Amino acid sequence: MKDRIFVIGASLSGIDALCDLVSKLPAGFPAPIFVAQHVAPHSPGMLPYLLSNAGPLPAIHPKTAELFEPGAIYVAPPDRHMLLERGYIRLSHGPRENLARPAIDPLFRSAAIAYGSAAGWFSLDN
Numbered sequence: 001m002k003d004r005i006f007v008i009g010a011s012l013s014g015i016d017a018l019c020d021l022v023s024k025l026p027a028g029f030p031a032p033i034f035v036a037q038h039v040a041p042h043s044p045g046m047l048p049y050l051l052s053n054a055g056p057l058p059a060i061h062p063k064t065a066e067l068f069e070p071g072a073i074y075v076a077p078p079d080r081h082m083l084l085e086r087g088y089i090r091l092s093h094g095p096r097e098n099l100a101r102p103a104i105d106p107l108f109r110s111a112a113i114a115y116g117s118a119a120g121w122f123s124l125d126n
Contacts, residue, residue: 003115003118004030004031004118004119004120005031005032005033005034005084005111005115005118005119005120006031006032006033006034006119006120006121006122007033007034007035007036007084007107007108007111007119007120007121007122008021008033008034008035008036008122008123008124009035009036009037009104009107009108009122009123009124010035010036010037010104010123010124010125011037011038011124011125012037012038012039013125014037014124014125015037015047015050017124017125018035018037018047018051018124019050019051019054019055020054021122021124022051022054022055022057022059022073023054023055024055025055025056025057026056027056027057027071028071029057029070029071030070030071031070031071031120032068032069032070032071032072032073032074033057033072033073033074034068034073034074034076034082034084034089034107034111035047035051035059035073035074035075035076036075036076036081036082036102036103036104036106036107037075037076037102037104038098038100038102038103038104039078039102040078041078041079041101042078042079043078044078045061045075045077045078047059047075048060048061048073048075051073051075052073057071057072057073058071058072058073059072059073059074059075060072060073060074060075061074061075061076061077062074062075062077062082062089062091063089063091064089064090064091065088065089065090066088066089067087067088068087068088068089074089076091076102076107077091077102078102079093079101079102080092080093080101080102081093081094081097081101081102081103081106081107082102082106082107083106083107083110084107084110084111084114084115085110085114086114086115090110092106094106104123108121
């Protein structure tokens, strides 16, 4: 699965579905996973904690220019869009999209540009 990535967009009501999905992934999953969820700008950002406890993969809020690795979950931090470049993450305080920052669309767009058909897409809602 070299050069494969997975991007997931989740609304607030999609947390249970997201945790359920993560619980079924094996340790050593061969691709990085990127998650954008619409959250309030001053949210405590608990999603990485919830996902890390739901399954075997570590989940974190990345820093800008962070290189990503297979087998990890990268969650867009509150009040930042997460954008993908080839091999690394860029965080942006760009304009809200669909009233949200982070928003799902910038993540999906950047993944399409950087990875094309090597990106798998999921949108979760309950």
